[in-house]
Amino acid sequence: MHKSIWCLLIIALTAGSCLKKESGCNFSDVNITAPAQEQADVEAWLSGQGINAVKHASGLYYEIINAGSGATPNLCSQVQVAYTGRFTNGTVFDQSPPVMFVLGGTIEGWKKGLPLIKEGGRIKLYIPPALGYGNTDQTDKYGTVIIPAGSILVFDVELHAVN
Numbered sequence: 726m727h728k729s730i731w732c733l734l735i736i737a738l739t740a741g742s743c744l745k746k747e748s749g750c751n752f753s754d755v756n757i758t759a760p761a762q763e764q765a766d767v768e769a770w771l772s773g774q775g776i777n778a779v780k781h782a783s784g785l786y787y788e789i790i791n792a793g794s795g796a797t798p799n800l801c802s803q804v805q806v807a808y809t810g811r812f813t814n815g816t817v818f819d820q821s822p823p824v825m826f827v828l829g830g831t832i833e834g835w836k837k838g839l840p841l842i843k844e845g846g847r848i849k850l851y852i853p854p855a856l857g858y859g860n861t862d863q864t865d866k867y868g869t870v871i872i873p874a875g876s877i878l879v880f881d882v883e884l885h886a887v888n
Contacts, residue, residue: 750801752829754836759784763853767877770813771851778851783837786851795844796887800829800836805886811879818872823885832857834878844887852878 759767764784771778771786778786798804803825810819828839834852842848854860854875863872872878 750827750829752800752827754800755833757783757833757855759853759855763855763877767851767853770877776851778849781837781841783833783856784853785834785837785856787838787841788849789842790847790849791842791845793843793846793884797843798828798839798884798887800827802828803888804828804839804884805888806839806882806884808880808882811881813877813879825886825888832878835880835882838880839882839884842884844884847881847883850878850880850882852880 764780767784767786768780776788778788780786796802804827805823805825806821807823808819808821809817811817828836832852834850834856837856838848838850838852854877857876857878858872858874860874862870862874865871
């Protein structure tokens with residue numbers, strides 16, 4: 726009888742631990758700050774365009790177009806966004822209708838910028854290279870450079886949903 730109770734207890738504990746829901750999120754905030762020269766380059770470009778953006782502690786610059794009113798994303802959130810990515814010369818290098826992904830899997834500029842708004846919001850991000858793709862060319866599957874190393878990136882992002 727004593728062995729049966731212990732067996733049942735072990736089975737119950739084992740089964741209960743199997744039911745435990747893991748978040749599956751292994752993302753953590755990294756304190757990356759863009760170098761002073763990159764920040765100065767973004768600031769100079771913004772000034773030349775007459776854009777009055779806010780500077781984040783990381784060196785990211787941003788404009789909140791609409792703060793939103795829903796949930797605030799974190800690194801482990803699945804976010805649904807529509808976005809357009811441009812270079813400082815205005816050339817679009819990427820854009821997407823609403824697409825869903827985990828925020829923690831994106832570039833640092835997005836990780837720092839998207840939590841500044843809530844679901845339903847819209848933000849413009851001005852991302853220095855260190856918070857984007859750094860000093861590495863980003864190429865397509867054919868080896869064609871899509872985003873040159875050291876590029877300042879400008880993103881217009883609409884946050885449709887946060888899960």
